[in-house]
Amino acid sequence: MNEPASREERLELGVELLAHLEREELSLPAAIDRIETVTTSPALTRDILDAAEKRGVIEREDARLRVRRGGTYVNYDSQVVQREGEFECRRCGTSITTGHFVTLDAGELGPFGSSCVRKVTGRDDDAE
Incomplete structure (x- = not known):
């Protein structure tokens, strides 16, 4: 396996992983559990969540995430x-x-x- 080499590559991989989740809603801890497969850096985890929200991939409310995707499940x-x-x-x-x-x-x-x-x-x- 080729590890994502840069912070930007890990950020993109994290955002894309969130975009491909099969659940429409999940808790923040469940989302972080998934993001930790990309990075264990708290700063990068925050950046992934922020980027996903800015790009319209997720909506955050309290400690819940709602995934806004158009049928992009992992095949x-x-x-x-x-x-x-x-x-x-x-x-x-x-x-x-x-x-x-x-x-x-x-x-x-x-x-x-x-x-x-x-x-x-x-x-x-x-x-x-």
Whole structure:
């Protein structure tokens, strides 16, 4: 996997990840859980949320986010790639032998285990 090299690339990847969530609304902690797969920097996390709001990707109210997207869910057939190898899940840190990578226009995010990739994209509700 190629790590996003610059702050700007990580910002773009974070905004795009939020734009592709399958949930229309989620708590701020759930959104941060997903953003932490891109960065653990509190300053960059704030910048991602601010940029997403300015671009009309999300609306923030209190500790909730509403995703404003036009059907841009992650397509698991074409945007989630599986690779075999020795990986550590980017979300939970578990050792995995099958890595799931999410391919977005801004870059690739992963590896994730099979359940974590579903949580990161919002397909499973557990990250709420």
